[in-house]
Amino acid sequence: MTPVHIVVCGSIVPDPLQTLEPIPGPALKNEMMLPAVLDPWAGHALFEAAHLAQKLPGSKVWLVSLAPKAKLQQVMMTVAQKVPFELVALDGRASGFTDSFETAAALAGAVSGIAGLDRQRLLLFGGWESASRGAGSTLQMVGERLGITEQFQGVDQLTVLADGALEILERIEGGKHQVSVCAAPPAVLGWATGHLPEPRNNPQVGMVNMRAVMPALQRGKPAPIANAGLAFLSVNLPRQQRETRVVKDLPADAIAREIVAWMREE
Amino acid sequence: MESILLLAHTEPDGSLAKPALEALTAALSLGGSLTIGLAGASVEPAANQIAAAGATRILAVAGDAFAAPRYATDAAAAEALCRASGASLVVAPSTSRWSRALPGVAYRLGGRVDTHATALAEQNGVLAVTRWFYRQRMEAVLTRTARPWMVLLDGGCVPPWSGAAGVAAVEPVAVEVAAAATRTTVSGTRSPEAGEQTIRPDAKLLFVAGAGWTKKQSDGAVHSADAETLILGFLRASQASLGGSKSLVDLSGEGEAVLRFMTHMNQIGQTGATPRHPKGLSTCCHGEEPHAVGWRFIGERRAINLDPNCGWARGKADVLYVADAFAVMREVNQLLAG
Numbered sequence: 001m002t003p004v005h006i007v008v009c010g011s012i013v014p015d016p017l018q019t020l021e022p023i024p025g026p027a028l029k030n031e032m033m034l035p036a037v038l039d040p041w042a043g044h045a046l047f048e049a050a051h052l053a054q055k056l057p058g059s060k061v062w063l064v065s066l067a068p069k070a071k072l073q074q075v076m077m078t079v080a081q082k083v084p085f086e087l088v089a090l091d092g093r094a095s096g097f098t099d100s101f102e103t104a105a106a107l108a109g110a111v112s113g114i115a116g117l118d119r120q121r122l123l124l125f126g127g128w129e130s131a132s133r134g135a136g137s138t139l140q141m142v143g144e145r146l147g148i149t150e151q152f153q154g155v156d157q158l159t160v161l162a163d164g165a166l167e168i169l170e171r172i173e174g175g176k177h178q179v180s181v182c183a184a185p186p187a188v189l190g191w192a193t194g195h196l197p198e199p200r201n202n203p204q205v206g207m208v209n210m211r212a213v214m215p216a217l218q219r220g221k222p223a224p225i226a227n228a229g230l231a232f233l234s235v236n237l238p239r240q241q242r243e244t245r246v247v248k249d250l251p252a253d254a255i256a257r258e259i260v261a262w263m264r265e266e
Numbered sequence: 267m268e269s270i271l272l273l274a275h276t277e278p279d280g281s282l283a284k285p286a287l288e289a290l291t292a293a294l295s296l297g298g299s300l301t302i303g304l305a306g307a308s309v310e311p312a313a314n315q316i317a318a319a320g321a322t323r324i325l326a327v328a329g330d331a332f333a334a335p336r337y338a339t340d341a342a343a344a345e346a347l348c349r350a351s352g353a354s355l356v357v358a359p360s361t362s363r364w365s366r367a368l369p370g371v372a373y374r375l376g377g378r379v380d381t382h383a384t385a386l387a388e389q390n391g392v393l394a395v396t397r398w399f400y401r402q403r404m405e406a407v408l409t410r411t412a413r414p415w416m417v418l419l420d421g422g423c424v425p426p427w428s429g430a431a432g433v434a435a436v437e438p439v440a441v442e443v444a445a446a447a448t449r450t451t452v453s454g455t456r457s458p459e460a461g462e463q464t465i466r467p468d469a470k471l472l473f474v475a476g477a478g479w480t481k482k483q484s485d486g487a488v489h490s491a492d493a494e495t496l497i498l499g500f501l502r503a504s505q506a507s508l509g510g511s512k513s514l515v516d517l518s519g520e521g522e523a524v525l526r527f528m529t530h531m532n533q534i535g536q537t538g539a540t541p542r543h544p545k546g547l548s549t550c551c552h553g554e555e556p557h558a559v560g561w562r563f564i565g566e567r568r569a570i571n572l573d574p575n576c577g578w579a580r581g582k583a584d585v586l587y588v589a590d591a592f593a594v595m596r597e598v599n600q601l602l603a604g
Contacts, residue, residue: 014400022404096399097406100369101378131401135381137369140337144373150450151337153366156530169456172362175465175531176455178335183449193530229378229411233394237404238562241581246574248588255587256597259547259568263471263504 002164003058004185005118006049008085009107009126009142010042011094012067012075016131022235026097036071036094038079041127045191047199049125050083052158061085062117064110066103067094069217076213081206082199087213088114089220096132097232098225104141106223111146119146121185128153128171128190136190143188150187152180156194268298268393271353272321273344275363276306278333282315284468285359287426289419290319292386293357294427296393301325303347305340307333309436317432325350326436331443334452339443340367345374346441354413355393357386360420368416377414384423402540402562421467422542422563464501464508464527471506472543472564473497474534477513478550478571479525483592494525496595503602507543509534534561548583549591570594 014020014034021029028034038046046063053059063085065072072089080087088110092098111117111124124143129136136153143151154171161167164184169177171192247255272293274286282290282304293300302321304312309326316324327343344367348356358364360382372379384405385396394409395417457463479493501508510532514525534541546564550571561567561582569576569583570591587594 016401020400020403022406026406028400099378101373104373133399134401135369135379136365137372137379137381140366140369141373144370149338149341149370149447151366151370154362170362170366171531172335172455173467175463175529176457178362179453179456180336181451181453231409231411233389233407233409235399235404235406242567242584244581244583244586246586246588248574250587250589252589252593253597255570255589255594256601259587259594259598260601262566262568263545263547 001056001160002121003056003060004052004123005060005062005121006053006123006125007062007064007111007114007117008042008046008049009064009124009139010039010046011065011130011132012036012071013039013094013131016040021237026232026235027095031095032068032071036075038075039127039130039132041129041131041191041193043079043127043198044194044196045125045127045189046079046085047083047196048158048191048194049123050085050199051196052123052160056160062088062114064088064090064107066090066092066106066223068092069220073217076210076217078201080209080213081201081203084205084209087209087216089217090223091220092223093225094132096130096134097227097235098133099227099230100133100135100138101141102225102227104138104145106225107138108142108145111142119186122146122148123185124148124188126190128155128192139188139190146186148186148188150182152182152188153190154192155189156192158189268296268355269351269353270296270298270300271303271348271351271356272300273303273347273356273358273364273368274305274312275335275340275361276304276309276312278307280306280308280311282312284426285361285421287316287428288421288424289357289359290316290427291424292419294319295424296355296386296388298355301351301353303344303351304328304436305332305343305347313434313436314431316427316429317434318429319427323351324434324436325439327439327441329443331448335363335366336450336452337367337370338447338450340364341371341374342441342443342447344368344371346439348375348414350439354415356414356416358416358418360418364418368418372414372416375414377416378410378412379416379418380408380410381418383417383419386417386419420542462498462527465531466505466507467541469505469507470544471504472509472541472546473500473504473506474509474511474546474548474561475514475525475528476511476548476550477517478591480514480517484590489592490525492592494527496592496599497525498527499599500595500602503599506547507541508532509539509541512538549595
């Protein structure tokens with residue numbers, strides 16, 4: 001089967017277990033001090049990309065990431081041990097408060113600048129939403145800028161068929177998947193969870209990756225996101241607290257009656 | 267005053283589904299000049315359905331090429347409708363179909379897009395969108411100067427428009443479908459391997475199963491099979507929708523002998539879905555922040571947990587039953603069956 005060139009767009013986000021607090025800007029309080037991880041759905045995309053590249057000999061995976069260099073370097077120390085890829089770094093804000101339109105422009109520029117990338121065999125991967133902005137709009141605009149009009153979002157499965165066509169399962173309403181067949185690359189795939197577990201750390205992969213990661217970080221160009229025409233009127237944490245009635249020492253059948261009566265209330 | 271386009275795709279029967287009618291309510295609430303743009307295989311039923319909504323124009327891109335949700339044709343249809351309307355503000359429902367296609371259309375039009383909006387209103391004289399950031403952990407209100415501005419409204423945030431059906435005049439908008447636009451074929455839908463439908467977006471109740479269902483119970487043994495029977499029995503009897511905590515869903519993904527019908531699509535919380543239901547019943551979970559985030563949009567919340575000090579006791583549920591969920595749900599199922 002024909003090898004593919006897979007470019008994964010993925011940035012970093014604060015570790016989900018961290019407490020987040022907005023500050024004027026807007027930004028996150030102590031943002032540069034917060035532990036960061038690879039954006040979860042972009043991580044799934046990266047692992048799926050590596051898995052696919054392994055099945056199609058001659059394929060190659062790039063990770064294009066727009067993030068503060070120092071934080072990206074920290075995250076790469078972990079991610080680089082997972083699967084083989086070549087990093088393309090852009091030095092800029094990875095905040096959820098940056099505009100997807102400008103982010104897409106920066107990412108598309110970086111993808112266009114990848115030497116040796118065959119755009120006819122390109123699969124542009126990424127998470128279908130980030131865990132920061134959560135807009136689910138960046139990849140589509142990157143795809144448009146690259147002239148790719150075969151696009152899929154919420155992807156959980158990609159199968160390369162015998163004739164080279166791509167069978168894709170996308171999440172749709174009601175917990176179902178839409179099944180599509182795309183004749184051939186190029187295509188954009190925004191991944192949801194996929195089907196692969198997170199790969200174990202492989203020190204050998206890590207050593208090979210890191211040889212290229214450090215120079216890639218040094219080469220990383222500034223990518224300022226101006227948020228032109230975008231203004232935040234407020235950013236707040238939800239304050240809603242409920243007066244919880246704690247029910248102890250009530251038999252199961254009595255609780256059940258109460259629950260069923262509550263369910264039947266209009 | 268903005269000129270507004272309500273952009274909706276039709277269902278297989280040609281009608282508009284609830285998310286589109288909710289978006290129509292939001293668009294009408296802004297008070298500007300409203301055009302409705304419809305796309306799909308057939309649009310007449312939809313146009314007649316909202317004939318009394320007060321739109322100044324109803325534009326439509328119709329034909330077999332626009333029946334299936336597919337990026338290339340959906341984007342072409344939406345682009346044509348936007349251009350034909352000349353609207354400065356485009357309001358659309360956050361369906362999987364429009365969420366896939368409209369960001370690319372915003373780029374084509376030189377506009378901007380905001381998705382997962384929960385409110386759209388004028389604030390201090392400017393149009394503002396409310397949406398959540400960092401996986402529903404903080405809520406922001408934002409505005410933009412760029413136009414056209416596309417806003418995709420999440421479901422369940424406003425009531426669906428309702429009104430008498432009528433006979434609407436529809437202005438067709440021609441879109442030429444190039445061969446390249448049909449390189450992708452949609453062959454249908456597929457349910458998860460679990461087989462049984464457990465996700466029901468329109469259900470009145472969200473039932474959340476936590477990892478406690480798969481842990482050792484008071485007799486020192488794991489009762490996964492009992493848990494499956496109880497949960498599926500409840501879902502069938504109540505027609506509730508099933509959500510799962512991340513810990514439980516991850517266990518399923520790791521191949522452990524847990525709840526076989528639980529997939530990543532059931533996951534709620536930071537890295538899962540944030541469904542909107544009037545009521546929610548949580549069982550066997552601790553309500554830590556990532557999980558509670560998934561409950562942010564649930565109206566009335568009750569929980570069953572053996573731990574009286576769990577997170578639900580700190581102001582996240584309306585009622586916390588300190589009890590064995592196995593015993594309670596067995597009784598609940600009997601009552602529902604009776």
